[in-house]
Amino acid sequence: MSKVFISYARDGSYGENLAVEIQQQLLAAGFAVFRDVIGLKPGDVWYRTLEFELETSDVMVLVVSEKVRTSKWVHNEVSMAEEIGIPVIPVLAEKVRYPLWLRHLQSLDFCGAMDWSLLLGALGHHVGSGAVGVREIPVWANDVGQDEYGRYADLVVKGITQKFRWIEPGTFWMGSPESEPGRYDNEIRHQVTLTKGFWLADTTCTQFLWTAVLDNNPAHFTDDANNPVEGVSWNDTQTFLQKLNTRVAGLNPRLPTEAEWEYACRAGTNTSFSFGDNITSEQINYNGNYPYANGKKGLDRHKTVPVKSLPANAWGLHEMHGNVLEWCRDWYGDYPAEPVTNPEGSQAGVERVVRGGSWHFHGGGVRSAIRRRLDPALRYDFIGFRLALGL
Structure with a gap:
C-alpha cells in the first residue's frame, strides 16, 4: 500500500478543510x-515522528494556502521531502501568490471545483498502480531509473539514446471547456480513462535516431541532428517503426493514440497549456508574433529547435507544445460527449490525427486540446512524431 504524507498549515479555513477532504478521499x-492530527500521539517527540513519517512515505501532497506561504515548518517538510527524493504534489486550496520556493513545481488547482481524478492520477504517476510489470526492467532498456519526474527507461540504438517516461493509467478531461479562448467545435470536452500505463518518448524522434534506423535524413532543418526529424508522413513513420522493431527485440514501437497524447501533454492539468493559462517563447517554440489570449509577443524562430531546448512538463516530456506537430495512431473522428475508456479513434477514415502545434503556429494553435487531421501521405517541415511503447 502506497503512503501519502499530507503537508499543510493549520489555518482553520481553506487549507485545513482541504487537507481533511484529501485525507478522506x-x-x-x-x-x-499521514496527517499530523491522525498520526501524532500524546508523548511523541513530534519532529522525530514527522521525520520518520516523511522517510517512510512515497509521495507528499502539499495543501497550499495563504498561511503556507509563511510557514517555516511546511517549508522544512517540503525541503526534507525533496532532499530524500519524495515527489511533492502541490494542491491549491485558495488563490495565493505562489511562494518562490514552490514555483518549480506544477500544481493542481482545487480553489473551485475539486477534480479528485486529477489528484489520483498524479499520485498514480508517482507511486504506480500496482500493475504487473511496471517495476520490472523492460527487455529493451539499456538503463532504468527514477528522477524528479518519475520512472524512466533508456533505449539505445547504434549509440543514440532515446529516453522514455512511464505514464501511469488514469482519468482526465480531454478536449476543452467552452470558455477556453481560441477553442474549436471539434474539442468537445469529455472524460477519458486509460486503464493501461505506457512508455512515451520524452522528446520527438530526432534526426540522429531516424538516421540510426533508416540511414537517411528527410528533414529540412539539418543544422543540428538533435532537431526533430520532420518532413515525414504518417506512412513514413510506419516504415520507421517496422525497421526499428527488427533492430530491438521486444520493443514493439508505435505511435501514441490521440487520447494517450493529450493525457501525457496535460500531465495532470486542465489549463490551456501544461504550463498554465498562457505561454511564453521561453517555454514553447511557436510564432510569438501571434500570442495567445492577449499575451505578450515573443520570438518567432522560423525553424525547429533541438529537442530538450525548452522546459519539460510535469511528467518530464519536452516540447509537447510547438516545435513540430506530432502524428498520432488514430484515424480522425468526432469526439463523443460521454465518458469513454481506452479510446482509439475512428475505426476507419481518410485522415490521421496530428497534435501539438509547431514552430510556425500562433499561440492558440499549440494548446493542449487543439486537434488537426492530415492525409497520411503528406510531408511538411513542421510535422514529426514521438514514439510510444506498451508494457
Whole structure:
C-alpha cells in the first residue's frame, strides 16, 4: 500500500478543510495517509515522528494556502521531502501568490471545483498502480531509473539514446471547456480513462535516431541532428517503426493514440497549456508574433529547435507544445460527449490525427486540446512524431 504524507498549515479555513477532504478521499482510494492530527500521539517527540513519517512515505501532497506561504515548518517538510527524493504534489486550496520556493513545481488547482481524478492520477504517476510489470526492467532498456519526474527507461540504438517516461493509467478531461479562448467545435470536452500505463518518448524522434534506423535524413532543418526529424508522413513513420522493431527485440514501437497524447501533454492539468493559462517563447517554440489570449509577443524562430531546448512538463516530456506537430495512431473522428475508456479513434477514415502545434503556429494553435487531421501521405517541415511503447 502506497503512503501519502499530507503537508499543510493549520489555518482553520481553506487549507485545513482541504487537507481533511484529501485525507478522506485518499483513505477511500486505498492509500495509507499521514496527517499530523491522525498520526501524532500524546508523548511523541513530534519532529522525530514527522521525520520518520516523511522517510517512510512515497509521495507528499502539499495543501497550499495563504498561511503556507509563511510557514517555516511546511517549508522544512517540503525541503526534507525533496532532499530524500519524495515527489511533492502541490494542491491549491485558495488563490495565493505562489511562494518562490514552490514555483518549480506544477500544481493542481482545487480553489473551485475539486477534480479528485486529477489528484489520483498524479499520485498514480508517482507511486504506480500496482500493475504487473511496471517495476520490472523492460527487455529493451539499456538503463532504468527514477528522477524528479518519475520512472524512466533508456533505449539505445547504434549509440543514440532515446529516453522514455512511464505514464501511469488514469482519468482526465480531454478536449476543452467552452470558455477556453481560441477553442474549436471539434474539442468537445469529455472524460477519458486509460486503464493501461505506457512508455512515451520524452522528446520527438530526432534526426540522429531516424538516421540510426533508416540511414537517411528527410528533414529540412539539418543544422543540428538533435532537431526533430520532420518532413515525414504518417506512412513514413510506419516504415520507421517496422525497421526499428527488427533492430530491438521486444520493443514493439508505435505511435501514441490521440487520447494517450493529450493525457501525457496535460500531465495532470486542465489549463490551456501544461504550463498554465498562457505561454511564453521561453517555454514553447511557436510564432510569438501571434500570442495567445492577449499575451505578450515573443520570438518567432522560423525553424525547429533541438529537442530538450525548452522546459519539460510535469511528467518530464519536452516540447509537447510547438516545435513540430506530432502524428498520432488514430484515424480522425468526432469526439463523443460521454465518458469513454481506452479510446482509439475512428475505426476507419481518410485522415490521421496530428497534435501539438509547431514552430510556425500562433499561440492558440499549440494548446493542449487543439486537434488537426492530415492525409497520411503528406510531408511538411513542421510535422514529426514521438514514439510510444506498451508494457
